[in-house]
Amino acid sequence: MRTLASLVPAAIEGLIRDVTLAATNGTAQAAEIADHAGCALALSAGPDSVLAAGLAAARGDLVLILRAGRAPEAGFIEEITDMFGVARTRAPAAAILRASPATLLQRLFPGLGAVEGLIVRKAAIAPGVSSLEQLRGALASPREFRCRLRLVA
Numbered sequence: 001m002r003t004l005a006s007l008v009p010a011a012i013e014g015l016i017r018d019v020t021l022a023a024t025n026g027t028a029q030a031a032e033i034a035d036h037a038g039c040a041l042a043l044s045a046g047p048d049s050v051l052a053a054g055l056a057a058a059r060g061d062l063v064l065i066l067r068a069g070r071a072p073e074a075g076f077i078e079e080i081t082d083m084f085g086v087a088r089t090r091a092p093a094a095a096i097l098r099a100s101p102a103t104l105l106q107r108l109f110p111g112l113g114a115v116e117g118l119i120v121r122k123a124a125i126a127p128g129v130s131s132l133e134q135l136r137g138a139l140a141s142p143r144e145f146r147c148r149l150r151l152v153a
Contacts, residue, residue: 002152004037006071007064013077015084016064022054048130055125063125065132066097066117070149073100079147084119093124094142100150116149118142 010016019039023030024046034041044053055063062084066072084091097117101107115136129135136142 003066003069003071004033004039006152010072010077010080013081015077015080017060018058020054020057022050022057024050051130051132051135052128055122058122061122062119063122064117064119065135066149067132069152070099070116071152072097073148073150076147079145080119083143083145092141092143094118094120094139095145096136096142097145097147097149100148111144113148119145 004019007016007019020042021030021034021039022042025043031041040057042053042057044050083095096115098113099116101113106113115132118135124139126138129138
């Protein structure tokens, strides 16, 4: 629920048009959360098809994918506007969102942080992708967000 709540300012700014919560069949908690948050619920047969179900339900050209329990830190709205804003003619096909640094090594080398989210154009998504890792590997030269994702679970 806190992940969805963190996206409200982006929705107010018009950066996020619709939200779909992807979950496996039989998840009563996910249905309740989607109902309370006023977002769509995409159900899948199992964990391998959750991403595909969420992508199929997404209506916009630009898709924000976050792992459950993660929320963007301050500066997310400004950065997404700068990178993917209407005035940008050379916006990237995708951008990587990493977890906030958990170790000194990750603070020194931010690229070592775990990929916890992506912003990607639907046209750049290869068919049959079933995980965030597969999707990340299939993208050609995605940009790195400076903004990180914090744990909210």
